[in-house]
Amino acid sequence: MLSLRNTLEQAVDDLVEKALARWPNVPAISGWLKLNTQGDWLLTGPVPEGLTISHPRILNFMARNYGCEPDGRYYFQNGPQKAYVHLVYTPWVYRIHPLAQGDLMLSTHTGLIGWPQAMFQDEQGRVLVQGEHGIGLLHSNDMDLLAAGLQEAEGALVHRASWAVPPVDPDTLIAARTRLRCVAGTSTGRRECSFTVHPIHSADVAERFKFDPNPEVDK
Structure with a gap:
C-alpha cells in the first residue's frame, strides 16, 4: 500500500x-x-x-x-x-484534466489522482500545488486551465473551482501518457474548493516541504 x-x-x-x-x-x-x-x-x-x-x-x-x-x-x-x-x-509535477461535467481532476506526473490542498506562486510566476501526494509544480501547459478559476480578493489571488476524483477508473476518462490511477484511501466525489495562492520563493521550497533535490547514496 x-x-x-x-x-x-x-x-x-x-x-x-x-x-x-x-x-x-x-x-x-x-x-x-x-x-x-x-x-x-x-x-x-x-x-x-x-x-x-x-x-x-x-x-x-x-x-x-x-x-x-x-x-x-x-x-x-x-x-x-x-x-x-x-x-x-519539485518531486512531483501536476497536471490538470478537465472533465465533462466542468470539474477539474488533478494528477501527478506518475498518474496518481488526488485532491489539491494548497496553492503557491514563486517569484518566476510558476504555480505549485500541494496535493495529497506532496508538493509539485503545475505543468506549464496547464496554466490556462488554472487561470480560468483565478480571482482577485482583498489584494490576493484566489483560485475557485470544482475538483473531482471519479469513482470509476480515471484512466478510462482521460488519455494520458502515464496510466491514471487512484490509490487506496483516496476519497472520491467532487468538492468546491477555494485556495488563496500564497507567495513562495523557489529557493525555500525544498526546505519547507522536506525533500532533497540532490540526493546522494548513503556513505
Missing part, C-alpha cells in the same frame, strides 16, 4: 519485490536520473546527457516504482537497485 508523509512512499511491483528478495544487497546509485519541470525523466549517467525516457511501458514501470525515503530522498526502484532522482525543482 501507499503511505503518506508530505509525500508518498510507493509500494513496488511484484517483479521488483521478487528481485529484492533474490538480490537484497545491490548498492544504490545516484547521478544518472533526473526529473525535470515538465515531469519528464532524463537519463544523465553514462548515456548522452539529457536523454529523455519516452517508451510508455518504461514510463509506467517507473511511475509505479517511484518512492521517497523518510529523509526526503526520492528514488526509482529499478528491480533490486534503488536509483536516487535529481529533482530540477
Whole structure:
C-alpha cells in the first residue's frame, strides 16, 4: 500500500519485490536520473546527457516504482537497485484534466489522482500545488486551465473551482501518457474548493516541504 508523509512512499511491483528478495544487497546509485519541470525523466549517467525516457511501458514501470525515503530522498526502484532522482525543482509535477461535467481532476506526473490542498506562486510566476501526494509544480501547459478559476480578493489571488476524483477508473476518462490511477484511501466525489495562492520563493521550497533535490547514496 501507499503511505503518506508530505509525500508518498510507493509500494513496488511484484517483479521488483521478487528481485529484492533474490538480490537484497545491490548498492544504490545516484547521478544518472533526473526529473525535470515538465515531469519528464532524463537519463544523465553514462548515456548522452539529457536523454529523455519516452517508451510508455518504461514510463509506467517507473511511475509505479517511484518512492521517497523518510529523509526526503526520492528514488526509482529499478528491480533490486534503488536509483536516487535529481529533482530540477519539485518531486512531483501536476497536471490538470478537465472533465465533462466542468470539474477539474488533478494528477501527478506518475498518474496518481488526488485532491489539491494548497496553492503557491514563486517569484518566476510558476504555480505549485500541494496535493495529497506532496508538493509539485503545475505543468506549464496547464496554466490556462488554472487561470480560468483565478480571482482577485482583498489584494490576493484566489483560485475557485470544482475538483473531482471519479469513482470509476480515471484512466478510462482521460488519455494520458502515464496510466491514471487512484490509490487506496483516496476519497472520491467532487468538492468546491477555494485556495488563496500564497507567495513562495523557489529557493525555500525544498526546505519547507522536506525533500532533497540532490540526493546522494548513503556513505
